[in-house]
Structure formats: structure tokens, C-alpha cells
Amino acid sequence: MILKSQVEWALHCCAILAGLPEGRYLSTKALAEFHGLPKEYLSKALQSLSQAGLVHTTLGPSGGYRLAKAPAELTFLDIVEAVEGKARTFVCTNIRANNPCRAPGYCESTPCAVARIMWEADEAWREKLRNVRLSDLIEILSKEIPADLMKRTFGWVLERAG
Amino acid sequence: MILKSQVEWALHCCAILAGLPEGRYLSTKALAEFHGLPKEYLSKALQSLSQAGLVHTTLGPSGGYRLAKAPAELTFLDIVEAVEGKARTFVCTNIRANNPCRAPGYCESTPCAVARIMWEADEAWREKLRNVRLSDLIEILSKEIPADLMKRTFGWVLERAG
């Protein structure tokens, strides 16, 4: 069970978009080139972000993506769920229904303990992601990434931002 | 990203094995019949449990599986990792290495903040599973499952346990 690579891509793209000046947009082409990713496929991830309302888009030359909210209002969970979906990672196929000892008509009303425990763990994962904001990431990165690389990257993006 | 159905199977099988009297074994055939699962494929899940040292096996007629430890010494994480693997659910493909602004030889020593945050969430999921013991599950089930069904199930298993 491994998350799609689109999750990684989306997180990185959001980090870049967070550094974009107010009112400017960055295209799929630029984001793909910057990360060395296939443009057409990265586009699908960005469309997921768009459908989830996390980013805003414009068409035409100088078009592209910008964040729809402030980085402090965007959580990791928002981004992860946008591309990975909101479905729980443990699916119950109700195999207890096959127990040959059960009365024929007998039907459990509630999900059994196995499923509930697995879902709690799933929720713990989500809760952790919910408590990290995009702004938290930016803060960490700004401390860890060398100043000159940060500056060059910022310049690279601005040259291409419409 | 969805866990394999083998995870559900393994958890259910362990729950059944936990009710097995000391020194007796239950075969793949019985476990598959009880849960309505394909015997050959369930066998792969049980082999995973065996390789992880969670269950003990014997060969021959009256052979099969029993738990290798007391239910209080077996956690959900043990079982989940036995079939699903211990690898983290977020894999980092190091796309930051493609940043065209980086100096050619520049190489990050540590995983970036994105990966660390995702791995923390993964660890929170595992921590939750680590804190639930198989004995906890049995306790909950014994309260929730009707006494007569419990009794019939127990009898069904004993009839087939070698």
C-alpha cells in the first residue's frame, strides 16, 4: 500500500505556489519543468487540486495555477485527499457474513471491531496530516534550504509566472 | 491507496486462532471455509504470518496453525505489517533533485520536510495499531457477539481443530 506519486507532486507544487506573489499564476508547463515531471500527467494532479477547490486557475497565455487560500488555511490533509481521495484505507468486505454458524437471516447492524480499530488508525493518520498547514512547511523549508538556492528558485518562478 | 484484503483476512484468522485451546491447530482449509475465502490464496496470507513468526505451524493430518504468542503479546501492527510489509506508505522519489536552480553537484543530506511530515503521519498510523493487542479485540468481540453465535462458532472450530 503506497500513496500515488501524485501526492508528492501535489505537495511540492503547492509549496512552490505558496511563494507566488498575489494575483500571479504559474503554468503546468513551468511546474513540470521545475520538478522534472511529465507535463500531461502532472496536469491530472493539478486538476485534482482544482476540483477540490485548493487552487484557482486561469486560461490563456500567462494562465496557470495559484493557491485558492492562504497557506495557513491549507493543510496537508487537504492536498493528500485531493489527489488520493477521501476513502478509508481499510475496506471491510464483511467476511464475517460467511460464518457458517450464523443464523441465515442474521445481519450485523454495526461494523465489527476489526474495522473500527483499523478506521481509528486511519483517522489518526489523517488527524496528523490535518494538523500540518502548508505555511508550516514553508516555514521549515525556509530554514533548511540555503538562502541562495531559495533566491534563485524564487527568481526562476517569477520569470515564468504570468 | 487501499490495504490488501489479506490484511482483513489475517486479522480475522488471528481472532479465530486466539480462541483455539492450547496445543491445537487449525488448518488453512478450515479457516478458508469459515470465512468463505479462496483456500490457496488465504494460504499466502497465513504464510506471511508464519514468516513473521506470529503463528506456529505443523504439517500432516491434524496440522495447521496456532498463535506463536499469547493474544496479549500480539498487536494489530504485527499482523498488518506481516502481510502488508513494513515499508512506509509515502515514498520519496527525490524530485527536488530536479530543481534547475540547484548547483550541479549539490546534494541534500537529509530527507526534506515534505517526506518527514508524511512519514510522521505514517508513524502515527502505526503507533495506533501498535497499541491495540489481539487480546483487546477478543475482549470487544466477546461483548458484542451474541453468546449463542459465539458458542456455535467455538464448537465449529473445535470440531475441525487438530
Place this chain on the structure above:
DNA sequence: CAAAATAGGGATATTTGTTATCCTTAATAG
């Protein structure tokens, strides 16, 4: 207005992972 660039989305191929079956081997109980 015309041309170029863009996001959106449908269709489709490729690759990988999951699910499932089959068969052989070695061990064990009766």
C-alpha cells in the same frame, strides 16, 4: 480580429500490483 498559450477532460496505452489458481515438495499422523 487572429494567433498562441493555457486548463480541462476524454480516450487509450503501458506498467505495476493485487488477486487467484495450480502444482510440486517435504513433513507428519494414523
Place this chain on the structure above:
DNA sequence: CTATTAAGGATAACAAATATCCCTATTTTG
């Protein structure tokens, strides 16, 4: 010896992730 079992290799069927291609509507730029 015979029947039964776990272990594991080989392989097929199926589903999901990854990737590419192409068409459309929209918008900026010239």
C-alpha cells in the same frame, strides 16, 4: 504406506497507477 498438511514456485486474470495523445473552450497578446 497413505492421506493430509504447510511451503513455495510458476503463472494467469484482473485492477490500479502511470503515462501519452488529442480535442475543446477560454483568455491574453499582438
